[in-house]
Amino acid sequence: MRTSLFVLSALIVLGLAAPTVTVSIASEEIDPAVVKALYNKKCSLCHGKDGIPKKRGGDSASFQDSAWQAETSIEDIVAAINQGRGEGKYKMKPLKGKLTEAEIRAIAEFVKGLEKK
Numbered sequence: 001m002r003t004s005l006f007v008l009s010a011l012i013v014l015g016l017a018a019p020t021v022t023v024s025i026a027s028e029e030i031d032p033a034v035v036k037a038l039y040n041k042k043c044s045l046c047h048g049k050d051g052i053p054k055k056r057g058g059d060s061a062s063f064q065d066s067a068w069q070a071e072t073s074i075e076d077i078v079a080a081i082n083q084g085r086g087e088g089k090y091k092m093k094p095l096k097g098k099l100t101e102a103e104i105r106a107i108a109e110f111v112k113g114l115e116k117k
């Protein structure tokens with residue numbers, strides 16, 4: 001009896017918790033048009049709207065390049081945005097705290113989508 005009560009209350013807890021989790025993920029989803037606009041505003045000056053670096057992109061890889069994409073994870077891109085990259089004449093400033101974590105992740109996913117296969 002005790003065990004079945006425990007199972008029952010565990011099910012109730014799970015049942016209540018599950019929708020909450022879904023909602024919090026959904027609320028972090030950002031409209032793709034907004035993500036693209038963010039990339040264009042914060043990144044394209046140096047990395048190009050299409051991911052091909054401009055002069056200020058320095059030695060950055062082209063985001064269209066399949067080999068670069070294959071060796072670069074979303075986490076790598078998130079880290080680059082958070083911490084910045086490079087030194088000297090052409091460098092990228094850290095954006096940690098200037099964008100939300102959800103925005104940074106969404107931009108990283110957008111960069112992943114720039115690959116030309």
Ligand code: HEC
Binds near residue numbers: 046085086095
């Ligand atoms: C002011 C110019 C500038 C801006 C703005 C900028 N970057 Fe960069 N980024 C660079 C430079 C320069 C490098 C290469 C640094 C190095 O390694 O020498 C770089 C490197 C990177 C890399 C690593 C590329 C590689 O070759 O592995 C990623 C990923 C990246 N940037 C993403 C972004 C994203 C996403 C944004 C927008 C949120 C952004 N950058 C904004 C200049 C910029």
